[in-house]
Amino acid sequence: MTATLEPPDILSAEFARDPYTAYRVLRDDFPLHFHEAMNTYVVSRYDDVRRAFRDPAFTSENYAWQLEPVHGRTILQMEGREHATHRALVAPAFRGRELTERFGPTIRRNSRDLVDAFRTAGHVDLVDAYATRFPINVIVDMLGLPRTDHDRFHAWYTSIMGFLGNLAGDEAVAAEGLRTKADFEAYMIPRIQERRAAPGDDLLSVLCAAEIDGESMSDEEIKAFCSLLLTAGGETTDKAIASVMRNLVAHPEQMAAVREDRSLIDAAFAETLRFSPPVHMIMRQPAEDVELSGGVIPAGATVTCLIGAANRDERHVERPDEFDVTRPGLGDAAFTAAADHLAFCLGRHFCVGALLSRFELDVGINDLLDAMADIRFADGEPPPETGVFTRAPDRLLLDFTPTGGTP
Structure with missing residues (x-):
């Protein structure tokens, strides 16, 4: 008897250990298949994912059940x-x-303060000491909220990301996310009202004052946007920093090139967005029947777009499984809606915070390279990536030679 090939299960432990091998099987043999446990169609080829992001037939109505329970109704x-x-x-x-x-x-x-805390140590877990802290601290300070609340926001961020990445439907994780939504709302609404009464020079005041043709955002809409900013802005930058540094340390010749020519930091970030993106999957919902590679997706169905698979599609990119900061197309366009990679999405829902993330990465990687010479993995090998919905090393233990004082 001939065995019937089954599509890799994106909820399996095997997939979580190594999605890239599974992505290749999905692209080649199952470019469109229905995942019963998640009640979603899964697409993995570049052209199909790109179309799902750009074609108006694909809506974001899925966010009503995916995001609204924990954020409220957002721009997405x-x-x-x-x-x-x-x-x-x-x-x-x-x-x-x-x-x-x-x-x-x-x-x-914020970057300097975090780097200064381990600058002379000679070793660091870059995820815990820097990557997960930097973007959250920046968002809190941009909003003009107390720096003493950094840890509180970090806990909220962790809880909401747990809710969003809860593909298996763990009830305890879901309940914690809903409690966080209530806590975040109770914290933010009074502060939004304070800024309306007494504006400052912070982002929260800017959002309160923003107006177009007589339209402005309500307190609830501003709160929802801040919640979205906390997670979308935090998660992408958090995991991007860890992945950029992991990729560079794993490729010493490319690390040397970036250290010598800091303009290549943008290229290292853009190549990381393609090679090991922070977000591996985004969902959409077609308003009509749509034909893609492998079949038809019916109107109203949920579609899971595998960014991590599409970005390594050999039908679209040469040497897809190689990390290369000299790859063509890693310039300014990589941080716009004209990007060749799909990590920031495309079309009308292209990530509004892409340039913020780029700025943070430029500042952060520069600071890290200035503080650390001869960077190497403490365990001798690159740490594994973890996660399915979002993905990066959850620990990045590095040894390094301190450079001396603050540059």
């Missing part, structure tokens, strides 16, 4: 004029001079 589930208006209200704070001049000093100070 809006469409049409409502989405365009809300995006225009928040986007200016995350680009150009508004980002670099208003919030640049905050970003640089």
Whole structure:
């Protein structure tokens, strides 16, 4: 008898250990299949995932059950004029001079403070000491909230990400996420009301004051956006920092090139977004029947788009399983809606915080390279990545030679 090949199970322990081998099988043999336990169609080829992000037939209505229970209603589930208006209200704070001049000093100070805490130690768990802290601390400070609340926000961030990554439906994880939503709302709404009454120079005041054609955001909408910013902005940058450093330490010749030419930090970040993206899957919901590689997805179904698989599709990119900071196409376009990789999504829902993440990575990797020479894995080998929905090393134990004082 001939065995029937089954698609890899994206909820299995084997998949969690090594999704990239499974991605290859999915792209080649199961580019579209239905995952019964998750009640979702799974797509893995670059052209199919790219279409799901750009084609108006694919909506974000799935976020009503996926995100709204823990965030409230956010910009991600809006469409049409409502989405365009809300995006225009928040986007200016995350680009150009508004980002670099208003919030640049905050970003640089937070990175420096964290690096200074281990600068002379000679060893560090970069995930615990830096990567998970830096973007959350930046968001708290950008919002103009007390720095003494950094740890509180870090705990909320961890809880919400647990809820969003709870693909197996663990009831305790779900309940904790819902408690966090209530706690976050109780904390944020009074502070939003305070900023309306007495604006400052922080992001929370900017969001309260933002207005287009007489439209502004309600307290609830601002709170929901802050919750989304905490997780979307925190998770991508957190895992990107850990993955960029892991990839560079694992490729000493590329680390040397980046250390010598710091303009290559952007390329290292862009290549990491392709090679080992922070977010491996995003969901969509078609408003009509849609034909993709391997079959038809019916209207109203949930579609899980495997970014981690699409970014390594050999039909689209040469040498997909190699990390290469000299790869063509890793310039400025990699941080715009014209990006070739899919890590920031594409189209109308392209990540509004992409340039914030780029700025943080540039500051952070520069600071880390300035503080640490001869960086090497403490255990002699690159640590494994963990996670399914989002993915990166959960520990990054590094030994290094301290460079001396603050540069």
